[in-house]
């Protein structure tokens with residue numbers, strides 16, 4: 001049997017490959033488990049005893065008739081779910097010649113929204129499954145909305161069970177056009193639709209002869225080649241200090257993970273909030289010194305001057321500053337069984353910074369199934385407006401006790417996200433994605449970026465470049481404006 005894993009060769013080669021993190025979402029019975037099982041099986045990442053057990057169990061309890069029931073590979077997870085023991089995200093690992101993959105397999109039901117948020121928080125790509133017979137349904141919309149909220153840039157709509165609609169091109173086109181209509185306003189940059197049969201393996205690893213009208217590539221080919229390097233922010237250098245290393249009086253190093261941007265030896269850096277500047281003397285790692293570092297490398301920076309920087313503070317380039325503020329608006333997902341108590345103060349953790357915070361207002365809640373905004377009276381909770389419950393999403397205004405150094409999430413995931421921690425139970429109460437500081441409210445939200453239409457202004461075209469420069473500067477400060485020429 002050639003599906004056996006050669007552990008030694010696998011480990012030797014595996015280290016150097018690049019990693020794609022993906023999230024799978026679909027509703028019950030769309031075939032998610034079968035698809036993941038098929039990917040593991042066809043990419044030859046199963047042990048021989050697993051294969052024997054799979055064949056045996058398929059005959060005994062499988063749901064796939066004469067076929068091997070690939071979903072049985074994932075049954076451990078299912079059993080847990082049915083018994084309600086854990087509702088955690090299951091992570092699965094496989095690799096091909098080209099890439100390593102980590103699949104976050106999240107349950108599809110609305111009650112598991114928080115699991116999807118957890119599983120998707122680091123994902124590069126989301127596979128959203130639909131059954132070709134039923135097409136786009138409420139869950140498809142909800143999952144796609146959450147994916148857009150998490151800023152996942154690549155989506156594959158996997159139209160599964162094409163064998164049950166005779167591999168009909170018309171049916172596929174119908175589903176794709178309905179999906180595209182709904183997905184376009186969400187602004188996900190890369191959306192791909194693939195007709196599949198997870199059960200028979202069509203277009204999963206190899207292109208299928210049964211869909212000659214489909215001109216794209218197979219799912220695995222796509223996963224192996226999708227370009228994700230540009231998804232990182234290499235522009236805005238942010239170095240949240242994790243701790244200060246001072247083994248003796250001659251050495252003071254600032255340890256942390258490069259959250260975004262690139263830092264080079266000799267760069268002038270500014271410490272926030274003090275505003276003091278110095279030059280990077282060395283970039284030290286466990287494996288030796290580096291000339292430059294980029295995300296997500298963990299490094300220790302030493303500076304030429306003795307400036308005071310402590311844990312939770314940040315090193316940045318002085319000509320490219322984050323927003324420094326105590327107020328901001330964010331989209332927030334409630335993660336706690338305990339509903340939100342608006343009178344309570346929470347801990348907020350954003351990068352390595354920890355502060356106290358209170359929730360000033362809920363601007364609106366989002367109905368995750370219809371994406372409708374459910375407005376709240378004047379931003380305040382009233383007795384008719386129940387506070388946020390588990391899995392609910394809202395646009396909120398927060399005020400923190402200390403200044404935070406942040407970017408809008410759209411621009412910088414690591415510095416634009418935070419969690420709220422309940423100070424009494426220590427539970428993670430909520431996760432949030434920062435939209436902008438409060439003064440610029442309504443400016444950078446996905447649904448209401450202001451538009452500057454140059455063609456409507458009485459300004460000579462030779463001055464447009466100057467205007468664009470101003471707009472770029474505003475963008476750098478976190479204010480998004482769309483310019484139309």
Ligand SMILES: Nc1nc2c(ncn2[C@@H]2O[C@H](COP(=O)(O)OP(=O)(O)OP(=O)(O)O)[C@@H](O)[C@H]2O)c(=O)[nH]1
Pocket residue numbers: 026027028029030031032033034035063064069071078108160161162163164196197198199200
């Ligand atoms: N005909 C056909 N059946 C499929 C296909 N993919 C999955 N199935 C069947 O659909 C049923 C559900 O598949 P699963 O993989 O268990 O679905 P799931 O989405 O993981 O379901 P949950 O884990 O319960 O959410 C099983 O009987 C599968 O054999 C397909 O491409 N074609």
